[in-house]
Amino acid sequence: MKQFFTVLFVGLTSSVMSQSKFAQLDTELPTPNEYRTAAGAPGHNYYQQKADYKMQIRIDDETQKLSGEETITYTNNSPDKLEYLWLQLDQNIYDVNSDTKLIEVEKMEDFKNIGDVKKKLFYYDGGFKVESITSASGQKMSYAINKTMMRINLDKPLLPKTSISFKIKWWYNINDRMAVGGRSGYEFFEKDKNYLYTVAQFFPRMCVYNDVEGWQNKQFLGRGEFTLPFGDYEVSISVPSDHIVGATGELQNGSAVLSAEQRKRFEQAKAATQPVLIVTQSEAEAKENKREKSYKTWTFKATNVRDFAFASSRKFIWDAQSVKVNGKNILAMSYYPKEGNPLWERYSTKLVAHTIKTYSKYTVDYPYPVAISVHSKWIGMEYPMICFNGGRPEEDGTYTEREKYGMWGVIIHEVGHNFFPMIINSDERQWTWMDEGLNTFVQYLTEQEWERDYPSSRGPAYLIADYMRGDKKFISPIMTNSESIFQFGNNAYGKPATALNILRETIMGRELFDYAFKTYCERWKFKHPTPADFFRTMEDASAVDLDWFWRGWFYGNEHVDISLENVKWFQLNTMDPTIEKAIDESEERSKDKFIGDGRNKSSIKQTINEADPAIDDFYAKRNIYKVDALDVKEYEEFQKKLSDEEKKLLSANKQFYELSFSNLGGLVMPLIIEVTYIDNSTEVIRIPAEIWRQYEDKVSKVLILNKEAISFRLDPFLETADTDLDNNSWPKRVQPTRYELFKQKQTGENPMQRQKRLEELQGQ
Amino acid sequence: MSIICKFELSVIELSKIFIILSFCFFSTTAEAHSYFFAFAEVEYNEVNGKIEATITATAHDLERYLQKKNILQKNLSDCTNDSVSLSILEKVINQHFAITINPNDENSIMDGNELFMLHLEGIEIQMTGTIQIYLSGTVKRALNSVDLFFDLLMDEYPEQQNKATFIYREYKETLVFLPTKKSETIELK
Numbered sequence: 001m002k003q004f005f006t007v008l009f010v011g012l013t014s015s016v017m018s019q020s021k022f023a024q025l026d027t028e029l030p031t032p033n034e035y036r037t038a039a040g041a042p043g044h045n046y047y048q049q050k051a052d053y054k055m056q057i058r059i060d061d062e063t064q065k066l067s068g069e070e071t072i073t074y075t076n077n078s079p080d081k082l083e084y085l086w087l088q089l090d091q092n093i094y095d096v097n098s099d100t101k102l103i104e105v106e107k108m109e110d111f112k113n114i115g116d117v118k119k120k121l122f123y124y125d126g127g128f129k130v131e132s133i134t135s136a137s138g139q140k141m142s143y144a145i146n147k148t149m150m151r152i153n154l155d156k157p158l159l160p161k162t163s164i165s166f167k168i169k170w171w172y173n174i175n176d177r178m179a180v181g182g183r184s185g186y187e188f189f190e191k192d193k194n195y196l197y198t199v200a201q202f203f204p205r206m207c208v209y210n211d212v213e214g215w216q217n218k219q220f221l222g223r224g225e226f227t228l229p230f231g232d233y234e235v236s237i238s239v240p241s242d243h244i245v246g247a248t249g250e251l252q253n254g255s256a257v258l259s260a261e262q263r264k265r266f267e268q269a270k271a272a273t274q275p276v277l278i279v280t281q282s283e284a285e286a287k288e289n290k291r292e293k294s295y296k297t298w299t300f301k302a303t304n305v306r307d308f309a310f311a312s313s314r315k316f317i318w319d320a321q322s323v324k325v326n327g328k329n330i331l332a333m334s335y336y337p338k339e340g341n342p343l344w345e346r347y348s349t350k351l352v353a354h355t356i357k358t359y360s361k362y363t364v365d366y367p368y369p370v371a372i373s374v375h376s377k378w379i380g381m382e383y384p385m386i387c388f389n390g391g392r393p394e395e396d397g398t399y400t401e402r403e404k405y406g407m408w409g410v411i412i413h414e415v416g417h418n419f420f421p422m423i424i425n426s427d428e429r430q431w432t433w434m435d436e437g438l439n440t441f442v443q444y445l446t447e448q449e450w451e452r453d454y455p456s457s458r459g460p461a462y463l464i465a466d467y468m469r470g471d472k473k474f475i476s477p478i479m480t481n482s483e484s485i486f487q488f489g490n491n492a493y494g495k496p497a498t499a500l501n502i503l504r505e506t507i508m509g510r511e512l513f514d515y516a517f518k519t520y521c522e523r524w525k526f527k528h529p530t531p532a533d534f535f536r537t538m539e540d541a542s543a544v545d546l547d548w549f550w551r552g553w554f555y556g557n558e559h560v561d562i563s564l565e566n567v568k569w570f571q572l573n574t575m576d577p578t579i580e581k582a583i584d585e586s587e588e589r590s591k592d593k594f595i596g597d598g599r600n601k602s603s604i605k606q607t608i609n610e611a612d613p614a615i616d617d618f619y620a621k622r623n624i625y626k627v628d629a630l631d632v633k634e635y636e637e638f639q640k641k642l643s644d645e646e647k648k649l650l651s652a653n654k655q656f657y658e659l660s661f662s663n664l665g666g667l668v669m670p671l672i673i674e675v676t677y678i679d680n681s682t683e684v685i686r687i688p689a690e691i692w693r694q695y696e697d698k699v700s701k702v703l704i705l706n707k708e709a710i711s712f713r714l715d716p717f718l719e720t721a722d723t724d725l726d727n728n729s730w731p732k733r734v735q736p737t738r739y740e741l742f743k744q745k746q747t748g749e750n751p752m753q754r755q756k757r758l759e760e761l762q763g764q
Numbered sequence: 765m766s767i768i769c770k771f772e773l774s775v776i777e778l779s780k781i782f783i784i785l786s787f788c789f790f791s792t793t794a795e796a797h798s799y800f801f802a803f804a805e806v807e808y809n810e811v812n813g814k815i816e817a818t819i820t821a822t823a824h825d826l827e828r829y830l831q832k833k834n835i836l837q838k839n840l841s842d843c844t845n846d847s848v849s850l851s852i853l854e855k856v857i858n859q860h861f862a863i864t865i866n867p868n869d870e871n872s873i874m875d876g877n878e879l880f881m882l883h884l885e886g887i888e889i890q891m892t893g894t895i896q897i898y899l900s901g902t903v904k905r906a907l908n909s910v911d912l913f914f915d916l917l918m919d920e921y922p923e924q925q926n927k928a929t930f931i932y933r934e935y936k937e938t939l940v941f942l943p944t945k946k947s948e949t950i951e952l953k
Binding site: 104105107109110112394400401402405406409455456457463466467469470471473474475486487488489490723724726737738739740742743746 | 799800801803805807816817818820823824839841842885886888889890891892893894896898899900919922923925927929931936938939940942943944
């Protein structure tokens with residue numbers, strides 16, 4: 001029912017209410033300083049340490065044992081004197097006394113079958129066996145191992161702008177990844193008795209020392225990954241001579257480890273825009289039964305990387321192609337056993353090329369000479385220039401569409417990690433979201449450029465709604481340390497990716513967002529950014545106050561549920577008696593009538609006042625809807641007082657709608673309102689989130705429209721992650737449940753049965 | 765074969781646990797894995813007197829779970845029209861997702877709890893990597909108090925967290941389930 005109103009001048013009183021959701025993040029963010037500016041950029045005295053490695057590694061294919069010797073040259077670029085050095089011993093997570101096992105919460109119901117008991121009591125002799133640590137001159141150095149961390153004690157402090165070199169000798173038993181799990185390890189192929197090694201976290205690695213944490217020596221418990229300084233690597237890897245090795249960096253001794261034919265194909269690949277096979281499937285298969293006993297040493301060099309990983313197997317098929325990023329040729333490569341085909345030969349290297357090209361567009365130009373995808377059943381794990389990815393077809397070579405998309409997604413994601421955190425080198429041990437979340441966001445952009453309407457599993461706002469609703473006690477804010485997160489994937493991958501998508505599509509717009517995001521990446525490439533550096537840069541480069549957004553989406557755990565509670569309709573009173581009285585009369589006539597009134601009209605033949613004209617007085621005789629001379633005069637006087645502009649406004653037939661909203665979920669978001677007009681045309685009105693800045697629970701907004709509206713809908717493009725769409729419409733429109741949608745589309749036949757029917761029809 | 769465990773502690777009551785024989789073995793220790801969730805949407809349809817539910821889970825988590833437990837060795841994508849596999853899946857789901865309608869009169873000892881089997885209506889595999897499992901079950905009494913049990917995948921993945929949104933008339937609430945909190949009660953009075 002529409003209502004009419006007269007324009008009045010009234011004084012408004014404003015009540016002071018809480019503005020906590022829009023409070024600036026002053027207390028949450030660290031104070032800017034000479035190392036990190038208030039703008040989110042590296043400060044004028046920003047520094048970072050450097051760790052260079054020279055390593056000799058050997059894999060014993062008979063015992064699956066890795067032994068190594070490394071010389072680390074550590075350069076102290078900080079202004080501080082360092083009394084000791086901390087290194088990471090990540091393999092110690094497999095030590096029998098590992099905290100990771102001890103901190104598992106258990107109940108007796110976890111021991112339901114003998115497999116559960118066996119699993120709990122399983123012992124694998126993992127962990128680093130450190131044999132010696134010596135100085136460059138060969139002197140023994142003292143050290144202390146604290147679970148996954150090792151402190152090397154220095155005879156005298158390492159002064160600013162000085163370096164120290166020392167040697168470590170160690171070995172460990174490589175984990176059977178299929179039994180023990182883990183980010184790296186080996187897979188044994190029962191049929192041909194061969195091993196495929198994906199090797200990482202295999203050497204004692206320097207911890208980061210910086211202005212934020214001092215030494216980042218938080219123990220490795222399994223989830224929070226790695227925080228590593230940049231450096232240069234030269235690594236020699238001895239493996240059986242029929243193995244093919246892919247690694248971080250560029251191969252230095254191709255002539256010693258590759259055949260002439262392989263070298264020829266390798267050179268061809270450097271100029272090819274399609275994958276070129278360097279080792280074919282038949283060549284790889286031919287080696288499976290021979291199993292060479294002799295060893296060869298492959299040497300790789302990598303500059304300005306934060307880590308090193310490699311893969312080795314005689315089962316490897318190897319292909320490569322060139323991809324150009326901003327005029328520079330990069331070699332995209334894949335290593336996979338025959339078990340990965342036909343998926344891997346068809347897609348892997350092309351996905352690598354597409355990923356580094358697309359990420360370079362949104363972040364920074366890919367700086368390394370190679371980018372490698374290695375097939376490794378089940379997992380997805382990232383290292384500089386190389387990553388290990390799942391996506392294995394069935395034994396008969398068939399695969400489901402889901403497997404294909406799963407493989408595509410994991411390759412894009414893991415190759416994408418080259419940018420986050422391998423180049424934009426955040427603290428993974430502390431903040432999973434800084435690499436996983438940002439990477440998942442760009443993964444979404446990259447997937448959408450790979451195939452139109454790619455079914456991305458994370459990114460679009462509506463996909464996070466299920467996760468965000470429910471008891472807040474069990475939903476962690478994004479700004480939570482990796483080890484304490486509930487629903488790791490949705491929290492650290494999905495929610496930040498969604499948040500960035502919302503910033504890009506809804507809050508900031510693509511131009512402002514893309515510029516600011518790229519600014520962050522450029523500022524922090526080959527450096528160590530923190531969350532504050534990201535938050536500040538995004539504001540600094542866009543002039544959009546995002547503190548409320550970071551507070552709600554990153555520091556909070558509330559969800560989005562904005563309800564369109566009520567709509568009231570008004571029109572301006574024109575003051576023209578011929579119009580207004582006619583409308584009043586029409587409204588009076590259209591009112592619902594009491595049943596007795598209608599029956600009385602026929603049952604009562606004549607009332608007393610109808611029979612006796614003397615009964616009716618002035619009030620009974622007057623017609624309140626009739627326009628009289630006084631009405632006309634008053635209207636003329638009113639018109640004289642109005643300017644031409646005011647007269648035009650009064651006659652414009654504007655429609656006024658007062659919409660009332662409730663913030664049920666707590667997380668404030670813009671109001672995106674789709675209006676459907678009486679002629680079925682639509683319009684979308686966007687109101688910034690700041691409408692909630694003083695009144696966080698309930699707000700109202702008057703929309704002044706040129707046409708009558710018949711309905712209003714909140715969030716019509718599913719861009720705010722609203723968890724309850726049932727309260728988004730006026731008139732109310734309840735969304736079907738998933739079950740109802742399933743029932744509606746059930747036809748009783750599967751797609752193949754339908755195809756069969758179609759073929760029968762076409763055959764007739 | 766069963767194993768009897770005996771605890772020789774005087775202050776703790778002796779318990780004997782019977783462990784079934786199952787040699788499936790896989791450790792997820794230290795493996796970065798970004799999934800481990802299941803969401804259920806449960807609605808009571810007053811028109812047909814049925815509970816209608818959809819469970820959304822990560823397809824490969826469920827697939828690996830079923831394979832490791834030696835329950836079902838097939839790819840779930842191949843099960844959508846396989847009645848034998850669907851029947852097995854229905855049984856598994858009913859073991860790990862249960863709805864109990866509590867007595868209407870809390871003083872009545874005759875009016876026991878109503879736990880009913882959910883019928884698996886079908887499954888759908890999404891290209892985003894999730895499986896949707898559609899279920900229904902007829903309710904014989906008015907809903908005043910409902911117990912929801914939802915520990916799907918929790919016995920294999922310690923980090924699993926499940927959520928169920930229960931819809932009844934104007935009531936809509938999302939409940940969280942964890943390995944330490946596998947059931948919840950909803951009061952609809």
